Amino acid sequence: MGAIMSCSKNSQFMGEAVSNEELEQVDCYVDLHLHLDGSLSVNMVKQLASEQGIDLPYSDAEIAHKLQVDDGCNDLNEYLTKFDFPNRFLQSEAGLSRTVELLGYELSEQGVMYAEVRFAPQKHCEQGLTQNLVVSAAISGAQKSPIPLTLILCCMRGDDNHAENVETVNVAAEFLGKGVGAVDLAGAEAIFSTANFRDIFALATEKGVPFTIHAGEACGPESVYKALEYGAKRIGHGVRSTEDARLMERLAKEGIVLECCPTSNLNTAIYDSLAEYPYRKFFDAGVKFTINTDNMSVSNTTIKREFIKLNEVFGITRAELKELLTNAINAAYVSEEMKKTMRGKLIN
Numbered sequence: 151m152g153a154i155m156s157c158s159k160n161s162q163f164m165g166e167a168v169s170n171e172e173l174e175q176v177d178c179y180v181d182l183h184l185h186l187d188g189s190l191s192v193n194m195v196k197q198l199a200s201e202q203g204i205d206l207p208y209s210d211a212e213i214a215h216k217l218q219v220d221d222g223c224n225d226l227n228e229y230l231t232k233f234d235f236p237n238r239f240l241q242s243e244a245g246l247s248r249t250v251e252l253l254g255y256e257l258s259e260q261g262v263m264y265a266e267v268r269f270a271p272q273k274h275c276e277q278g279l280t281q282n283l284v285v286s287a288a289i290s291g292a293q294k295s296p297i298p299l300t301l302i303l304c305c306m307r308g309d310d311n312h313a314e315n316v317e318t319v320n321v322a323a324e325f326l327g328k329g330v331g332a333v334d335l336a337g338a339e340a341i342f343s344t345a346n347f348r349d350i351f352a353l354a355t356e357k358g359v360p361f362t363i364h365a366g367e368a369c370g371p372e373s374v375y376k377a378l379e380y381g382a383k384r385i386g387h388g389v390r391s392t393e394d395a396r397l398m399e400r401l402a403k404e405g406i407v408l409e410c411c412p413t414s415n416l417n418t419a420i421y422d423s424l425a426e427y428p429y430r431k432f433f434d435a436g437v438k439f440t441i442n443t444d445n446m447s448v449s450n451t452t453i454k455r456e457f458i459k460l461n462e463v464f465g466i467t468r469a470e471l472k473e474l475l476t477n478a479i480n481a482a483y484v485s486e487e488m489k490k491t492m493r494g495k496l497i498n
């Protein structure tokens with residue numbers, strides 16, 4: 151079953167609300183913003199530990215606790231501490247390849263037809279791998295996935311890793327179109343400002359590597375302005391753009407796509423409740439946005455759950471569902487031919 155069901159061919163149904171049951175059935179979701187190390191399920195961790203001979207003396211509940219934030223999470227900095235535990239399983243070629251493959255299977259079961267999986271190669275070099283080997287291994291895992299996956303390589307915010315970030319852009323250029331679609335900038339936005347990373351995106355531009363930048367999440371509109379100045383056409387989160395009417399107009403006019411991740415923004419305390427989420431604000435302002443998971447295990451979510459939660463608060467219409475999925479397809483780092491194929495799956 152497709153996303154909009156057969157009745158979507160008839161425009162009179164497009165203003166109708168979509169039911170949660172229908173959202174459960176959709177099998178053509180697209181997730182453009184999903185971190186590999188934040189999306190290992192308990193089952194994946196158990197399987198990876200056994201394959202890698204790592205002792206895991208924990209119950210399922212204890213593993214889940216190590217992977218997920220609880221309700222007391224205060225901000226993005228605290229949220230980011232949850233990435234330490236899963237990263238120990240992602241330090242070998244076999245581990246990386248297997249994780250990407252297993253993730254592809256889980257996404258497929260959740261009704262995702264295409265996903266862009268991001269990770270920072272420099273975080274997987276603790277046991278001797280080079281960034282090049284890390285990315286090659288992840289690509290081999292993606293090739294075994296039942297759904298197409300494109301990799302996004304994250305540069306990391308920090309003040310002592312410029313050389314590593316430069317290497318990430320160079321590796322992305324080497325594998326561009328061969329499994330890798332873009333680079334990103336991730337990490338503690340409130341500590342290491344987007345303004346410090348001009349060189350990295352100048353290099354990406356010079357090498358012809360597209361990029362998305364996490365901005366307007368922990369920091370406000372100034373961070374989004376910087377990302378736009380560097381040439382980003384997609385913004386990770388970007389939700390705090392709503393604080394600046396001029397910025398909202400610019401996003402709409404330039405067709406910049408926001409990769410929104412509602413539950414993650416609740417975890418990092420940008421909003422107290424989903425009712426505050428700018429879902430209608432973006433539609434009303436004509437700002438293109440997409441719905442994504444960010445970190446399936448850290449935020450204990452799936453793409454389906456994100457849509458269902460939004461539906462319960464805002465009442466998603468058929469037309470909106472189609473628009474959100476179309477925005478994601480149009481912004482994906484894939485060929486026009488593949489976009490056409492995916493658009494065809496929205497109605498069937």
Ligand SMILES: [Zn+2]
Nearest residue numbers: 185364386444
């Ligand atoms: Zn993110």
